[in-house]
Amino acid sequence: MHTEKVTNHIVNWLKEYAQKAGMDGFVVGVSGGIDSAVTSTLCAMTGLRTLCVTMPIHQAKSQVTRGDEHIAQLKKRFLNVTNVEVNLTPTFESFKSQVPFTADDTFLDLSLANTRARLRMTTLYYFAGLHRYLVAGTGNKVEDFGVGFYTKYGDGGVDLSPIADLMKSEVYAIGAHIEVQDSILKAAPTDGLFGDSRTDEDQIGASYDELEWAMQMVDVGKNIDDFTGRKKEVFDIYTRLNRANQHKMNPIPVCEIPSNLRK
Template sequence: MQTQKVITHITAWLKDYAANAHAKGFIVGVSGGIDSAVVSALAARTGMDVLLLEMPIRQQADQVSRAREHMADLKQHYPNVNCLTIDLTPTFDTFAADVDVDENDYPAKALALANARSRLRMLTLYYYGQINNLLVTGTGNKIEDFGVGFFTKYGDGGVDISPIADLTKTQVYRLAAELDIAESIQKAVPTDGLWDTERTDEEQMGASYPELEWAMSVYGTSKPEDFSGRQREVLEIYTRLHKAMQHKINPIPVCTIPPEWLA
């Protein structure tokens, strides 16, 4: 992978898109994870206005410390970068109390609240993005956005642009190394940060990112039955997740009405 060429290309793409959109720059939600760190570092390199927004919601302490370390580092090196922390915990707590239901009656409650965290952050990003004329910049990678759908519809999937969505997680890590992202972020176990207890991405999906990247590379030309052992298991996981995520990436269905009925 020609990392410097990729970095230069994405940086130029971001700058050109913002200029054509008559935007002043970019707003990025910083979580303390590798994807948001890389995206914010790329945005900073454009020289345009960049607002880094940390939005903790009952967040784990290590996630908060990594996010703030990264924000301070970028602000120190790039005069075009500004940082803001909005503690959304009280807002989320109020929402969760107002919509509270018995989990025995509604088994999907925990997942719905996890997704609500992501959607609350999206709302906050668009608020600060609009008042500052900044583009909400997505942090999803290729595996998450187009492979297994590991994102929240109208949450972290609600963005204006997606600069790293054509890169696998492994490739994002290679960019992180080239961009000299903090070691603490590069070594952190990937997690979506949407739960009160730590749940890694691998635990939630049932496979690691390298395994899912392999499955994505053979999906469509091979079936799970073509393999055995762990490979078969991983391809079965990928196939299930990929099929389940189609509603997230396909256009919203529109019910068409026969024209003669509307005359």
């Protein structure tokens, strides 16, 4: 990958899209992870107003610190960057107090994790509407089009996706090029939605490097019988998640009415 050229291409694409849409800038949810750090920096590089929003919900201190450090250095580098913190913990707890559930609900933890993401999406669109900004997505290609590792109408609810055609390794390469801080470049990827220390790899069962490999194998027509051992296990994880999460990747199905029923 020609890192500098790809970086410039994304920055130009962002700027042209916003100008054609008649919008004044971007809003980005900053988590302390590589994807949001790269996305917010690319938005800042357009010269258009860029609002970085942190939205802690029982967040690990290390994630909050990394996010704050990233925003601080971004504001030093770019005069068009502003930030705001919205503590969503009370909102999340209030929501939990109003909905019925039992402690042994099988999908309770996952449902609450997705609720966190959707509260954040709502918050980002509040600021987007307030300032005429576009909500910039932070999903990469492996997450968005490979295993569907995101929340539908949560972090998947965005106006445009500047890094969704980049593999995770390519996001890291651009991150290093645009001077994202080492603490983020070296941190284990995590969505931070469960209020504990679990990483993306813990949840998925495979690393991003492994998932990239599996995605490439599918693209060249390989199937699970072509592999053994760990490669077979990773290929199975990738293809299983890809099938299960097609509802996130495909357009919302519309029940089309046959013309003969309209007569």
